[in-house]
Amino acid sequence: xxxxxxxxxxxxxxxxxxxxxxxxxxxxxxxxxxxxxxxxxxxxxxxxxxxxxxxxxxxxxxxxxxxxxxxxxxxxxxxxxxxxxxxxxxxxxxxxxxxxxxxxxxxxxxxxxxxxxxxxxxxxxxxxxxxxxxxxxxxxxxxxxxxxxxxxxxxxxxxxxxxxxxxxxxxxxxxxxxxxxxxxxxxxxxxxxxxxxxxxxxxxxxxxxxxxxxxxxxxxxxxxxxxxxxxxxxxxxxxxxxxxxxxxxxxxxxxxxxxxxxxxxx
Ligand SMILES: [Zn+2]
Numbered sequence: 001x002x003x004x005x006x007x008x009x010x011x012x013x014x015x016x017x018x019x020x021x022x023x024x025x026x027x028x029x030x031x032x033x034x035x036x037x038x039x040x041x042x043x044x045x046x047x048x049x050x051x052x053x054x055x056x057x058x059x060x061x062x063x064x065x066x067x068x069x070x071x072x073x074x075x076x077x078x079x080x081x082x083x084x085x086x087x088x089x090x091x092x093x094x095x096x097x098x099x100x101x102x103x104x105x106x107x108x109x110x111x112x113x114x115x116x117x118x119x120x121x122x123x124x125x126x127x128x129x130x131x132x133x134x135x136x137x138x139x140x141x142x143x144x145x146x147x148x149x150x151x152x153x154x155x156x157x158x159x160x161x162x163x164x165x166x167x168x169x170x171x172x173x174x175x176x177x178x179x180x181x182x183x184x185x186x187x188x189x190x191x192x193x194x195x196x197x198x199x200x201x202x203x204x205x206x207x208x209x210x211x212x213x214x215x216x217x218x219x220x221x222x223x224x225x226x227x228x229x230x231x232x233x234x235x236x237x238x239x240x241x242x243x244x245x246x247x248x249x250x251x252x253x254x255x256x257x258x259x260x261x262x263x264x265x266x
Pocket of ligand 1: 132
């Protein structure tokens, strides 16, 4: 799989969508298909009847199951509306009225009070965007809040097909190159970021790397993540994951680098 263009890496946004809008006719999409699969209400301007469309539809409930089982969380029943546009132009036309601040982005997740909404347009590899944005939607269904860096780290992790998540993410190559330059990503620096626009491509990679380390690394790291998500879920003060990791294992940054030096990726 080709890695997405860098611009797509910083394409998504989390925002609050509320209220009803009276919309001009040009902002309506021409939905060719409307399908419901589990939580997901999929509306598409292009046919989903072919193998690629059917595969995408089948993946959505599997994505939910994978996220829930790997992270020990449970999404609620609030629907996730997935809007698929045939072209970037129709995507931008639609969003320019409904979510104008998101129209310049390549894909979008919007958390509403009634439901979550995902907006993606068809292009080469657009399924990556669908998985990425739907990961945000599932996380925000299940948890009262998710720190931005962790939200993006999980979305980067789950955006590739299930069989590639552990070993075949394009970020593995980038990490291998970074390791040659004494890569020591600071989790505290990622935690200090508040705005999506502050994150560059390396920050997305590093967020993914910390997630990968906590899912596939030492037992103490996995336990730190599990405990953190449990506290977030039940409303306990959760603090910062960097502090939890530092309390559980010595020199987390060194261990992160060691994890990727020894991890066998595809
Ligand atoms: Zn994202």
